[in-house]
Amino acid sequence: MGAEDTSGARESAGRTTRVLVGVTGSIAAYKACELVRLLVKAGHDVVPITTPGAERFVARETFEALARRESPRALYPHLLEADLLVVAPLSANTLAKLAHGLADTVLTEAALAFRGPLVLAPAMNARMWEHPATQANVALLAGRGAHLVGPATGELAEGETGAGRMAEPEEIAARIQDLLGGGGGPLAGRRVLVTAGGTREPLDAVRFVGNRSSGRMGVALAAEAAARGADVTLLAANLAVPAPPGVHTVETPTAADLAREALARGPEADVVLMAAAVADYRPADPSAAKRPKDAEPWAVTLEPTQDVLAELGLRARENGRESVLVGFAADHGERGLERAREKLAAKNGTLFVFNDVSRDDIGFDSELNEVTVVSESGEHVIGKRDKRAVAAAILDEVATLLGGGQG
Ligand SMILES: Cc1cc2nc3c(=O)[nH]c(=O)nc-3n(C[C@H](O)[C@H](O)[C@H](O)COP(=O)(O)O)c2cc1C
Secondary structure, three states, X not given: OOOOOOOOOOOOOOOOOEEEEEEOOOOOHHHHHHHHHHHHHOOOEEEXXXXXXXXXXXXXXXXXXXXXXXXXXXXXXXXHHOOXXXXXXXXHHHHHHHHHOOOOOHHHHXXXXXXXXXXXXXXXXXXXXXXXXXXXXXXXXXXXXXXXXXXXXXXXXXXXXXXXXXXXHHHHHHHHHHHHHOOOOOOOOXXXXXXXXXXXXXXXXXXXEOOOOOOHHHHHHHHHHHHOOOEEEEEEEOOOOOOOOOOEEEEOOOHHHHHHHHHHHHHHOOEEEEOOEOOOEEEOOOOOOOOOOOOOOOOOOEEEOOOHHHHHHHHHHHHOOXXXXXXXXXEOHHHXXXXXXXXXXXXXXXXXEEEEOOOOOOOOOOOEEEEEEEEOOEEEEEEEEEHHHHHHHHHHHHHHHHHHHHO
16 A cells, blocks of 8 residues: 555545445446445545456446545545445455455455444355355454445345345445444344244254254344344354354254243343244153164154243233244144234234245245234235345334334
8 A cells, every 4th residue: 555645536524424435346346336326425425445356347437436536546544534444245255355354455455454344245156155264254254343234135146046145235325324323223222132943852862853944034034133233142043044144143953942042031132033943842752872773663752842932921021021022923824824813912922923834935945935914903914025125024013113112
């Protein structure tokens, strides 16, 4: 990095906030144009920093025109006065460099020298995102306090579907606004407990009774709550998808593990979202060793597990706490919906989200969902959409309930 700024760019006046916008070599680079436009519109002084990779997709001049300034050749003076650095889209390559402190482009140099908030919006192929190397790098960055926005799950550039699509520019701009405004997101200061996945109940040392839940819906809820500024704890039961960055994840593989953690943490939470498929029954007498194969039938007695939601509902009522308790019911057809209505009353929940598992186009193993939200004041359908969008709609209702209940 040179010592002198030769860009001739205008200085930000008074307390105008300065946002450095890093853009890397991803097919999503075109979306950064909209992000720059939104930030300029919001009154920020925007300094674009493109990598050579990014310039294969969008010319630097495009960002300069949108930011109404040239990209500085010497960044140091801008760094000292910058309020925030956002990298959107963030390629797997630059993500790895940021995690390990490499400084071989103007952007990675700037990131290493910058001391303010760092907002990262990864964009990549789902297999790159899910690779253990990328996940380890994300964990390093999140551990150092980077603010991750997305990636979203959905259709990717190669025609595949999965996690890796860059968050929408509006969502990234909103997160930047929250951080610069200092007020946090709409759920800032709220403690949210989410359960996700499907429990596995041991039959013996190697076999278990399980279910088909992938954990996608709960993971989407945890990611969405974190994006809205909540302090999120995720109780993870055998997830088939990676836990989202920026949330505290606790492994709870069995119904007993999940019950223990949920009952310890639930009473402190403002919102409890019980999206995990927790076994209703478990083998009564699991064997500590592996049962050898023989010609005899193996009769297993299943005993009921603890009903965590009902227990939390009871405790909330006894303590007079105004927390929002959301139950999820995976059931069949119209009778299932009736059972969800009955459960709402019986378990002292605030909302019940009914998922019709008799349909094979939504629910288990699917990226999509369509649910019916049942509450005391009535019920309505959240139409078929990406699970992250379903999570957003559910959290909109939760935020309304929190606003009404706690001011
Ligand atoms: C058409 C095309 C699309 C690409 N899209 C992505 C992407 O979305 N995410 C990503 O991590 N890399 C993507 N790459 C690969 C990066 O451009 C490549 O790793 C590059 O070295 C990134 O450099 P940078 O991080 O310095 O910008 C793409 C490459 C091509 C040719």
